Amino acid sequence: MDDTDTHLLRLLQHNADTSHAELGRQVGLSATGVHKRLRRLREDGVIKRTAIVLDRAKLGLDLMCFLKVNFKNNLASPNLDELHGAVSALPEVLECYTLTGTNDAIVKVAVRDHVALREFLQRFSEAQSIIERVETCIVLEEIREGNDYAVPKPQ
Template sequence: MLPRQIAPDLDDIDRTLLELLQEDADQNHADMAARVGLSAAGVHKRLKRLRQEGYVRRLTAQLDRSRLGLDLLCFLKITFRSNLQPENLVDLQRAIRALPEVLECYTLTGSSDAILKVAVTDHIALRDFLSRLSLQQQVIERAETCIALEEFKEGGALPLRDPA
C-alpha cells in the first residue's frame, strides 16, 4: 500500500506560497510574487482561494516566550479517572479554555490520555497553574509534569512536499 500524498490537489505554486506564509506571514504579495513567478494580484487571488478552501486557518504572530518572561515551558501528561469518556473531554476542554497558560492540548494513545503544553513564568506560577487546573475539573486522576530544559525546534512548519 502506497502512503497518502501530501495535499494532492495543490500545485507547486500553491505549496510554495504556503511555505512562504509559514516562513513569514507578514511578507507582502509583491515579494511572494517575485519568488513564485506570478503577479502580486495573482498571489493575492491564490492566497484568497487557499484561505477559502481552508488550507490557511488564520495568520498569527509567533511571540518570543522568554522575552515576555514566560521562561518555564512544561508538558503535562494527563490520565483521566475513567479513560476517554465523552464527558471527560468536554470537562477537559472547558477547564483548559479557562487557563491561558495552556498553549496546546492533545488527546493521546498510550499510557497518558492527554498532553498539555504550558508556558508560565516560574515554578511558583506552575504551582498556581496546577492548583487552578485541579480546581476547575473533576476528570483528571493524575498529571505528570515534565519541564522542558532546552528547545531545539519550536513552531515548526508543516511539510508540504512528499519526502521522496
C-alpha cells in the first residue's frame, strides 16, 4: 500500500458511494486507475466488503445496548462455540467480542424498546447454558459511531 491507497481507503470509509471518477479527481488518478487499485485492495483482503449504513432510529430500533457477559468456565472452547452459535442465531446482535479483563465477552444489540430487550435477553439466556452473568448497559447517547479506522500511512 502507498499514500494513494491509504487516501482512497480514507475517502471510501467516509462514503463508499463516491464514484471512481470523483475518487480519481481527489487522489490524482484516472477512474480506471482507481478501479484497478480498488480491485487489488479487494483481492489482497484489505477491503473485506462494501456495506450501507442504515439509520437505526428510522428502522424503529430505538434501544441500543451492550451486554457484558461472564461465562461459568471462562473462555473454554465449548463456551466459545456456544456463544458463536447463539449470536449467529439472534438477528438483534450487531457485534460480539471476547475480552480480557473482568468480562469474558461484550455483545452489542439493537432492539425496538424495553419489551423487545426483555424478550431478547430471555432468548439469549436460553441459548446460553454457559453464562454465569449478563450485565445490560443501555446506551443513553451515541456520541460517535462508525467503523472508520485510522488508516495508517505506509511504512
